[in-house]
Each structure stands twice: as C-alpha cells, then as structure tokens.
Amino acid sequence: MTEYGRGPGSEPWHPEDPLYGDGGWEGQQAHVGQQSAYGGQQQHHYPQQPGFGDWDDQQAAYGQTQQHQYDPQQHQYDQQQQYDPQHQQHYDPQNYAAQGQGQQPYDQGGWGDGTGAQQPHVPYPADPADLYGQQPVGPGGEQPDFYGTQDAYPPPEPPGRRRTEPEPETDWDPGPDQGEHAFFAGGDDEDDEPGERRGRGDRRGRGDKGTGGKGKGGKGKKGRNGTACLLVVVVLGGGLAGVGYFGYQFYQNRFAPAPDFAGSGTDQKVTVEIPKGAEGYVIGQKLKAAGVVKSVDAFVSAQANNPDGNKIQAGAYILKKEMSAASALDMMLDRKSQANVLVRPGERNVQVYKAIDQKLELASGATQKAAEKEYKSLGLPDWANDNKDIKEPLEGFLYPGTYPAAKGMKPETVLKEMVSQANEAYGKYDxxxxxxxxxxxxxxxxxxxxxxxxxxxxxxxxxxxxxxxxxxxxxxxxxxxxxxxxxxxxxxxxxxxxxxxxxxxxxxxxxxxxxxxxxxxxxxxxxxxxxxxxxxxxxxxxxxxxxxxxxxxxxxxxxxxxxxxxxxxxxxxxxxxxxx
Structure with missing residues (x-):
C-alpha cells in the first residue's frame, strides 16, 4: 500500500527508458539533468497507478485535489516545456515519507510542515514566461488565483474528459442525431444506459426543458420511424403497382387483341375525310379521332384480314360512331357510304357543279355561282383564262379524281382542292x-x-x-x-x-x-x-x-x-x- 492509493507503487523510470520524458497529460517530464526543488534530485516520472486512471479517481485519491490552473492562451503542455524548479513539485509516492528532505505528507488542501500546520496552496503559473521570473504574491503571502475572476477561462480538463463546445439552444428540434439517419436511429431515450455520456446527442432530451421536444419517454422518434416505414411501404407499393401496370400494358400490346367496338355502330353519323395516299395506319387514326373505331390497331388488323382492304380510296365517307373495325371497313368499301364527288376524265364543269350541289345538299346552281365569283382566289395558274371569249374560267382545271364533298362543307373548298390537284398534275410537265x-x-x-x-x-x-x-x-x-x-x-x-x-x-x-x-x-x-x-x-x-x-x-x-x-x-x- 502506498499513501496515494490502493495497491503497490511502481519503480521510477530510468532516464534511458524510451518513454522517459513523454509529455502526456498526466505529467510533463523535465529535461535530463534538471534537478528537483527538493534536495536537487533528478525528477522521475512514474506510470499511472490504478487509482489514477480517471480524473475523478485522482481527485478521490488525493482527497481534495489541488487544482492546477492554466491559461489556455498561454500555457502549453509540451514535451519541451521546462518549469522553474522552485515551482515544480514532484513527489515520490513510495519514498516520500523516508526521504525527509523537507517534503511533508500531503494534507488536505495543501502541504503539511511536519507540525500539522496547513501550508498555502501553490498553483501553477498562469504564464509560462513567469516560470523563469518572479511570481507576483498576493496578500498574506499567497499567489493570486488567475482563474478565480469572472472573465477568466475555465480550467482545462484532461483530454479524455474534454467535450465539444455546446451548440446554442434554439426552439428548433433537429430530430435524431446528425450523424445517423432518422430511419435507422435507435429507439427513444429509454434505451440509453443511465449515466451514459452522449455529448451533443443530449439535445434529444431538451423537450423536458420546454423547448418543444418529446423528452424522455416521448414518442417523437418512434413516430418518425413509423412515418419513415410507412413512406417506404408507399414507395415500394407504388413501384410494384407501376411494374404491374407496365407489365399489363406490355402484355396487352404484344399478345392481347386490340380494343374494338362491337356491332355496326350507333345512329349518330359522322363524315371522315381520307387524304390522298393514306394507308391503313393513317386511315385508322382518322377513324379513331372521329369516334368510329376504338383503336387504330383494330382497324389495321381488320384491313389485313380483308382481301379488299387495300382498295379504300381517298375521299369523304359517311360512317357511324362506335363501329367495329370490320364493320367500318365494309362500309368504306361500299360506294353508298362515300361522301365524295367524282370528276371523270372529259367531264365538263357544269356536270361537276351539279354533283357538288347534290353532295353538299345545296340549291341547284349554288356551286356554279360560287365558281364565277371566287375563281380568281382558287389558285389558278397565271396562264389560265388568256382568252376573253372563254365561257367557263375553271374549265380544264377541275382535275379528274375523287374529292371529299359532305354536307356542311363550302363549295369553294371542294373546288379549290380540284384546282390544286390540276396544278400538281400539270406542274409535272414544262x-x-x-x-x-x-x-x-x-x-x-x-x-x-x-x-x-x-x-x-x-x-x-x-x-x-x-x-x-x-x-x-x-x-x-x-x-x-x-x-x-x-x-x-x-x-x-x-x-x-x-x-x-x-x-x-x-x-x-x-x-x-x-x-x-x-x-x-x-x-x-x-x-x-x-x-x-x-x-x-x-x-x-x-x-x-x-x-x-x-x-x-x-x-x-x-x-x-x-x-x-x-x-x-x-x-x-x-x-x-x-x-x-
């Protein structure tokens, strides 16, 4: 047993030991050759005893630990730092009583003088520069306490006990620890062991102080975890639904029959105009847009299965809404459903005008009057009508072919399409x-x-x-x-x-x-x-x-x-x- 703790002491370190002079927190070693203030003996650094493993334990071992105060702006614990032998006090815990070189047993709060009188407290110097100079002495022979004022920095703590500066208190609750995702954070505060040091994590319990948090025993974190789980379930469920939808669409597009109406359609009639050169897919788009067939693919399939499917000509067709694709195709192949005017090769204009009147359900002569009035705006070439005796200005320019002509259309629209076709045909030649x-x-x-x-x-x-x-x-x-x-x-x-x-x-x-x-x-x-x-x-x-x-x-x-x-x-x- 030593005077400083339970358990045997240890042998002093030899100066040739590689660790001799290692400048840790537990003590700074003087340079080799530096003498102690007590009897001029060389200082020795001793390994930390079991009773000195923790700062609090050191305080318990010494009773009331002498607080060595340092100026954090000035004093550096460095291996190269030297101390004034008059102020540096080092004690051999095993040989202290036997040395008898003015070294007195450690007493409460100070050093004894052998008579039981209490010696004054000797703090470390506040400024390392003062280690080699005269220290100021306060009243009563005591040195001033540099850390006793209000503006002084708090005394430093050992490295193992230092903490990060606390963040300013705010009303905002940051939620789980910043270093860990909310979804993977642990349970509530009840999971922490008593006395466990959390550091900055203690902010999670600020709800007890009225800052808006849940506090210990609350359900804030569990609620967040539940919300996160629900969010994951929703996302996964939406993903599975999306995969299922697109999978169904892929099956429908590749293997299922195309959507189609049933029957010969409703009583509602519509006019569909098929442009020149249109093929199955374009025709299907026109029919679907007019509400005749349900899908383009259904019409294309019906046309492929009909040997006369490719005989549909350009023009206007009077059809019914919501027809099956096969029924729509059959009606388009029937001339009775064609809302067109046919200009035959060699046909005179007076005959064409009469046919347009009938298709548009206009009064007899209406189209001829429109032609006489609007012929200059219908797109005739510059070399047309070069003779003052011409009886009919559009004669020779209503090019033979089939043209859309359904009720509701204007005669000028039909005539303009015919003239346009003539210009295209004549334009092929010089x-x-x-x-x-x-x-x-x-x-x-x-x-x-x-x-x-x-x-x-x-x-x-x-x-x-x-x-x-x-x-x-x-x-x-x-x-x-x-x-x-x-x-x-x-x-x-x-x-x-x-x-x-x-x-x-x-x-x-x-x-x-x-x-x-x-x-x-x-x-x-x-x-x-x-x-x-x-x-x-x-x-x-x-x-x-x-x-x-x-x-x-x-x-x-x-x-x-x-x-x-x-x-x-x-x-x-x-x-x-x-x-x-």
Whole structure:
C-alpha cells in the first residue's frame, strides 16, 4: 500500500527508458539533468497507478485535489516545456515519507510542515514566461488565483474528459442525431444506459426543458420511424403497382387483341375525310379521332384480314360512331357510304357543279355561282383564262379524281382542292416548252388540245391518233379542212349537249367561237377536264398522217383516215350502223 492509493507503487523510470520524458497529460517530464526543488534530485516520472486512471479517481485519491490552473492562451503542455524548479513539485509516492528532505505528507488542501500546520496552496503559473521570473504574491503571502475572476477561462480538463463546445439552444428540434439517419436511429431515450455520456446527442432530451421536444419517454422518434416505414411501404407499393401496370400494358400490346367496338355502330353519323395516299395506319387514326373505331390497331388488323382492304380510296365517307373495325371497313368499301364527288376524265364543269350541289345538299346552281365569283382566289395558274371569249374560267382545271364533298362543307373548298390537284398534275410537265414544240401559242392551248383528244377519243391508241389529227388540221398547209377542226364535241359544248346527230344547217348558221365548223383553229379554251392519259398523248402524238376520223359504231369504235376518200367510206359505214 502506498499513501496515494490502493495497491503497490511502481519503480521510477530510468532516464534511458524510451518513454522517459513523454509529455502526456498526466505529467510533463523535465529535461535530463534538471534537478528537483527538493534536495536537487533528478525528477522521475512514474506510470499511472490504478487509482489514477480517471480524473475523478485522482481527485478521490488525493482527497481534495489541488487544482492546477492554466491559461489556455498561454500555457502549453509540451514535451519541451521546462518549469522553474522552485515551482515544480514532484513527489515520490513510495519514498516520500523516508526521504525527509523537507517534503511533508500531503494534507488536505495543501502541504503539511511536519507540525500539522496547513501550508498555502501553490498553483501553477498562469504564464509560462513567469516560470523563469518572479511570481507576483498576493496578500498574506499567497499567489493570486488567475482563474478565480469572472472573465477568466475555465480550467482545462484532461483530454479524455474534454467535450465539444455546446451548440446554442434554439426552439428548433433537429430530430435524431446528425450523424445517423432518422430511419435507422435507435429507439427513444429509454434505451440509453443511465449515466451514459452522449455529448451533443443530449439535445434529444431538451423537450423536458420546454423547448418543444418529446423528452424522455416521448414518442417523437418512434413516430418518425413509423412515418419513415410507412413512406417506404408507399414507395415500394407504388413501384410494384407501376411494374404491374407496365407489365399489363406490355402484355396487352404484344399478345392481347386490340380494343374494338362491337356491332355496326350507333345512329349518330359522322363524315371522315381520307387524304390522298393514306394507308391503313393513317386511315385508322382518322377513324379513331372521329369516334368510329376504338383503336387504330383494330382497324389495321381488320384491313389485313380483308382481301379488299387495300382498295379504300381517298375521299369523304359517311360512317357511324362506335363501329367495329370490320364493320367500318365494309362500309368504306361500299360506294353508298362515300361522301365524295367524282370528276371523270372529259367531264365538263357544269356536270361537276351539279354533283357538288347534290353532295353538299345545296340549291341547284349554288356551286356554279360560287365558281364565277371566287375563281380568281382558287389558285389558278397565271396562264389560265388568256382568252376573253372563254365561257367557263375553271374549265380544264377541275382535275379528274375523287374529292371529299359532305354536307356542311363550302363549295369553294371542294373546288379549290380540284384546282390544286390540276396544278400538281400539270406542274409535272414544262407546258410552255411543249407548246413551242407543238406550234401552239400557250400552255392553255396544250390543255385545250388535251380536252379535245379526251372528248373524241376512246382508248390510249385513239388519243395519240386524235392528237395528230388536231395538229394536222391546224397546219397552214391543210387544204382538206382549211385549218378548221370540225369537231362535234366543240359544238355540243357550246350547246351543252351530247348529240352526234347535228344538222349541217344548224352548224353552219352558228358563228360562236366554240363552233369549230365555222371558226378556224382551236376554241378559246378547254371544253372539259382531260385526264392524265389524254394529256400525255397530246404531248406525244403519232406521225402517220391521220387527218380524218369517224366513230363507225357511233360510240366506242373510232377509225382514222388519211384522205378524204377514205373518210367517205368510213362515213358510209357509220350511216349503215346508225340505220340498223
């Protein structure tokens, strides 16, 4: 037993020990050769005894521990620091009683003098610089306490007991410890052991002080953990639902039949316009947008399963809402459902106007009046209407084809689409160059010849021969007809008729510019709307010398002749066929 604690003391360290002079918190060693203030003996540093392992335990071992106070701004516990031998007091706990060199047993609060008198308390110097100078002495012979004032720093604590500066108190509760996620934080404060040091974590219990926290035994952290768990469940549940939804959609798209209505539809009718060149998918989109079919895929599937599915033409169709895809396809293939106006090759404008009136359910003549009023705004080319005697400004520009024409549409809209189609067809050719090549005056005359070819010919071969007949009769060297065409079709256009039995007296008495029996050259403008075949034949006629022709059967069979004698034989053949 030693005087300083329970258990035997230890041997002093030898100066050659590698750890000799190690400057820990438990004590700073003087340099080798430095003498103690007590008998000039060399100081020795002793290992910490079991009773000195904790700061509080040291205090208990000494009774009332002498508080060594330091100035944290000045005093550094450094291995190289030296102390004034007069102030440095070091004690050998095992040999203290036997040394007898003025060293007295440690008494309560100070050093005894052998007589039981209490010696004054000797603190460490406040300033290391004073270790080598004279220390100030207060009243009564005591040195002043540098840490006893209000403005002094608190005395330092051992490294093992130092704490981080507390953060300022606020009304905001930061929740769980900053170093750990709220979801993975432990239970409430009841899980902590009594006396366990938490450091900054003690802020979790500030609710006991009225700062708004839950305090010990509260349910704040458990509530947060429950909320976090619920959030995770919601997220996972939403993810599983999303995966299930997309999985279902994938199955529906790949394996399930396309959504489709059942039956032939409701009583509600709609008009669907199919653009030129549209195929199955585009048609399906138009039908779905109008509410006719339920899905595009259903219509595409029905079209693929129908051998006539690809025969749907551009135009307007009157259909019903909510039809099965198969029923909608069948109705579109039926001409009765088509809300279109059809312009046939060679058809005159007066016939087209009448058809538009019927499709749009307008009064008779409404479309013709609109054409006469609005023809300049419908997109005609610059070379159109180059003759003041033209009777119909849109003649030759209502290009043959099928066009949407349903109730509610304006006639100008339908006509504009036809003119646009004519511009596209005529724009494929350099008509000005062709006009010069064919000894014609303008592109309009090319269209005029094409209208004559279309009106008089029946087949492709007829069209080319008929074109040669026109050019040969227009030649200045023509002595057979003297540059007169003498076409019945022009006179019938003038009269708005289709009569092949015209008396010579009637013909010869009419001097209208469109009467090619009495007027030389071409009529002022086209007499109908030529098709593409007739237009191509006009620009590529035969060169066989044809100048006469006769429809020997009165309708379909047209025969050609190079001389007037041959023409007379063909005319007799026609008269015989007409008599029968």
């Amino acid at each position: 008509l000005e160059a062709k006009a010069r090549e064919l000894k014609l005056e303008s592109p309009l005359q090319v269209i005029t010849v094409a209208s004559l070819v279309q009106a008089e010919g029946k087949t492709h071969d007829d069209f080319r021969k008929m074109a040669e007949v026109v050019y040969n009769r227009l030649k200045p060297t023509n002595t057979e007809t003297n540059q007169k065409l003498q076409f019945d079709s022009t006179f019938n256009y003038l009269k708005n008729e289709s009569n092949i039995n015209i008396s010579e007296s009637e013909i010869n008495s009419n001097q209208d510019p469109y009467n090619t029996y009495t007027q030389k050259g071409l009529p002022p403008g086209p007499i109908g709307n030529p098709g593409d075949d007739a237009l191509k034949a006009t620009m590529n006629p035969t060169h066989d010398g044809w100048i006469y022709f006769v429809a020997t059967d009165g309708e379909n069979n047209t025969e050609f002749a190079k001389t007037y004698a041959e023409f007379q034989r063909l005319k007799d053949k026609f008269n015989e066929a007409s008599a029968n």
